[in-house]
Amino acid sequence: MTYIPHSPKERDAMLATIGVKNLEDLFKDIPAKHRFPDLDLPPALTEMEAAAELAGYADANETTQSFVSFLGAGAYNHYIPAAIDHILRRGEFYTAYTPYQPEISQGTLQAIFEYQSMMTLLTGMEVSNASHYDGATAVAEAANMAYAQFRGKRTRMVISPTVNPQYRETLRTYTQGMGLTLAGDDTRANLDGGPETIEKLIDENTALVIVQYPDYFGRIYDYTRLADAVHAAGALFCVTANPTALAILKTPGEMGADIVVGEGQPLGIPLSFGGPYLGFFTTQKKYIHKMAGRLVGETVDNRGQRAFVLTLTAREQHIKRERATSNICSNQGLLALASAVYLSLLGQTGFRQVAELCYHKAHYAAEQISKLKGYHLCFDTPFFHEFSVCCPKPVAEINAHLLEHGILGGYDLGQDYPALKDHMLIAVTEMNTREEIDLLVEILEEVSHD
């Protein structure tokens, strides 16, 4: 069986139709010397040799399996039940795309529908789309949605400097050329202030206000008052949230958020050196036509049986073209499935337990570290499973020392915030045992004496 879809006859017919003699003529605008460059490739390897070489490359990577990790800053080391991978690898699911004749794949659509239902429960919103690439792009799509909602007439967006720096960077990339002003995107701003500092940046031209929950430094704020202020100015309010935290915290929906997005990686998705991850996107029903992405709905077929459909597709870019909210409707089908399986396996009680373990272990670690001479917690605001520590030495130096003891230390905040030099962001999850936390504390103390 040939995998080349066009026969020579068909190809000749196509060439004749466009008036080209042969295939080579199609490439004549490319200078000859660039057409078939010599590739400097080593001699071919046998399968056995190639496997050995690839295994060697893989061994050069260090993973969280060989280290104790206290690194978070947007991606978190959680336990992933084995059943998730087993389900993901089923041939019926093992494709990243919603098929373009979607209703033939009822299983895929049902999985997405269940995912959507769980995300709306977690965030306290009414609708969820089928997902985006990752947390950063989900934030950027919120900006696209707000821009479309005001038909481009409001040109200011406010983003808190305590939103993940990578999300802010992605937002800048997505919105360049749209004529928008991004306010608040300043890492030199006062980081001690809470939501009140954001409130001052809102004006009548503001389309959207974006904050993070818990924020990048792990702090928890109730954004209810801020949401009211945003709405008083007629703007939309977007919260990017950690889904694990939502298991025990007040939902952004209860605070009055119009859009709740976030990184779905903590929900059963491996760290995998930064991706592929999962961006979740939820909003209120009244904004559904301005929401980007695919949407699965429940219906009944012509025999009255429960069935699933891709719904309201006319708002998507393949139909609405340049008038669509976003030019992206790809979703992370496989990873949305992973998070749906994760949440189903854990159930409400199990998921809550994960969040509680994270919370208590992080608070134990914070308490122990704050007792050490030279170290103290940077903020006294309540936190979830991540907190910022002011260190007596450069973070890189401390981390090098921790690494020698098999510990991946926290994130060096000075990289993103000049004012937070020697500040370490430490994440603790259910994966960290008390012994590991005690070891971390012991070595931190040791380093401060050196």
Added chain:
Amino acid sequence: MNIPANLKYSKTDEWFDPTTGAMGLTDYAQEQLSDIVFVEILLSVGETVKDGQPAASVESVKAAAETYTAVSGKVSEINEALADSPEILNSDPFGAGWMVKIEGGDASGLMDADKYEKYCAERSH
């Protein structure tokens, strides 16, 4: 297909009523679009418009379309009911399905019912 004789028609399938200033989508257009699920009026009351500018965004189960202003003038009224019941555009395109009212519109550049009927017939082949 219904084409009321008292109305004027544009090439982009809008109707305009010179007596009331109302305009909307023709029966021909709603039938082409099939079930309409969403309408967003892009104009506001008091706005001065030029003919041919986007007036509304319409989405059906299979397509998305833009409705354009049939005449130039000043927007005097908007049909707020459409946002909650877009299906009115299918059931009563020339009545309850009016979209906006435009004051001071000059209909002389538009087609009459006979001409519009021929225009639709030409396209259905």
